Amino acid sequence: MDQHRIYNMTFSSIYGSLLKKVERKNRTQAELDEIIRWMTNYSQEELDNYKTNDRTVREFYDNARLNENRHLITGSICGVKIAEIQQPLMKEIRYMDKLVDELAKGKAIEKIKRQPK
Structure with missing residues (x-):
């Protein structure tokens, strides 16, 4: 299994960034x-609990009840197409990265929160 170093970083440190x-x-x-x-x-x-403790990014995603519409998040992040990411945990991290990028770029919250058509 691919062990990227971000998996063992604390969610609180990632959240700060x-x-x-x-x-x-x-x-x-x-x-x-x-x-x-x-x-x-x-x-x-x-969420507040994860923002203030030493639990890892892996624990954050492992314990989440991930939104079933997250597959509607498409495009590229850091030059990599989300659809091409094979490692499941990295894909979840990149979904979140894409949402945060959209928020930072001024996209409306309701458009960021994908809904099926």
């Missing part, structure tokens, strides 16, 4: 939390 990214573009922590909750189905309390 995501927050800085969206705040630089005048988006809010509440908006970031909303798209993370959409993706993971965590409550705000559960």
Whole structure:
């Protein structure tokens, strides 16, 4: 199994980077939390717990109840097409990266939270 180093990083450290990214573009922590909750189905309390403890990114995704519409997230992130990512955990991480990029670029929250047509 591919063991990328991000899998064992704490979610709290990753969250801090995501927050800085969206705040630089005048988006809010509440908006970031909303798209993370959409993706993971965590409550705000559960998400807050991950933001403040030493649990890993792997644990964060392993315990999530991932949104069934996340497969509607398409495109590329860091030059890699999401559809071509083979490792399941990395694909989930890249889905989240794509959502955060869209938020930072000013996309409306309701469009970020994919719904089937």
